[in-house]
Amino acid sequence: MRIIDVIDHTNVLDDELVHREPQDGSGDFRFGSQLIVGESQSAIFVRAGTALDAFGTGRHTLSVANLPILASLIGLATSGRTPFTADVYFVNTKDLPQVGWGTTKPIYLNVTTGLGILLLRTYGVMELKITDPMRFLKQYGVGKPSTRLKDIKERLQTILLGEINNILLKSGVQTLIDANRVLEEIEGAALVTLNEKFQQLGLEVKAFEANPFDTVTVPIEELRDIVPLEM
Numbered sequence: 001m002r003i004i005d006v007i008d009h010t011n012v013l014d015d016e017l018v019h020r021e022p023q024d025g026s027g028d029f030r031f032g033s034q035l036i037v038g039e040s041q042s043a044i045f046v047r048a049g050t051a052l053d054a055f056g057t058g059r060h061t062l063s064v065a066n067l068p069i070l071a072s073l074i075g076l077a078t079s080g081r082t083p084f085t086a087d088v089y090f091v092n093t094k095d096l097p098q099v100g101w102g103t104t105k106p107i108y109l110n111v112t113t114g115l116g117i118l119l120l121r122t123y124g125v126m127e128l129k130i131t132d133p134m135r136f137l138k139q140y141g142v143g144k145p146s147t148r149l150k151d152i153k154e155r156l157q158t159i160l161l162g163e164i165n166n167i168l169l170k171s172g173v174q175t176l177i178d179a180n181r182v183l184e185e186i187e188g189a190a191l192v193t194l195n196e197k198f199q200q201l202g203l204e205v206k207a208f209e210a211n212p213f214d215t216v217t218v219p220i221e222e223l224r225d226i227v228p229l230e231m
């Protein structure tokens with residue numbers, strides 16, 4: 001058994017959201033071990049897949065006092081030096097600017113002209129931040145050596161494009177000109193509604209930008225993959 005007396009994570013990657021120590025599985029610790037949590041980090045102890053005690057920025061000496069939930073589970077006496085097994089997850093809480101997003105498939109709207117379908121595409125950037133490390137870890141980090149932005153980007157983009165589509169539908173857009181006319185409104189409204197959804201993931205969208213819409217033309221046979229219509 002190798003006791004880990006100093007726990008930290010200093011080499012944080014730009015797109016890293018969660019990092020587990022040790023990387024190759026659970027570690028052996030003891031009360032008296034030192035936990036060093038850097039700026040824009042939160043450290044959370046996990047045992048048997050359950051997220052327990054959390055620590056903010058600073059140097060912490062592990063004790064029954066600051067690990068009350070874990071201590072109650074393993075039944076150690078105050079100031080005990082008996083080793084215990086756990087995982088430590090470092091959650092990155094810094095701002096993540098310039099996170100790109102875009103329409104992998106066109107947004108479709110039913111309109112009263114032409115084929116009755118308007119296909120739109122757009123792209124942009126957003127700024128994200130993990131504001132509830134415990135909630136985010138429980139949903140995306142536990143059980144993994146690391147969680148990177150790319151691991152959750154598809155989920156975030158699905159939520160984002162769903163909100164944009166809802167706003168467009170409610171606006172009654174019929175043309176490309178209409179869509180771009182309400183673009184500023186869409187940016188503001190999307191930021192509000194996105195945060196309602198993202199807060200459930202432990203995230204905040206601090207800024208959201210969309211480029212002007214343009215239209216998409218696809219062969220008729222490919223419409224079945226975009227529009228849920230019998231054709």
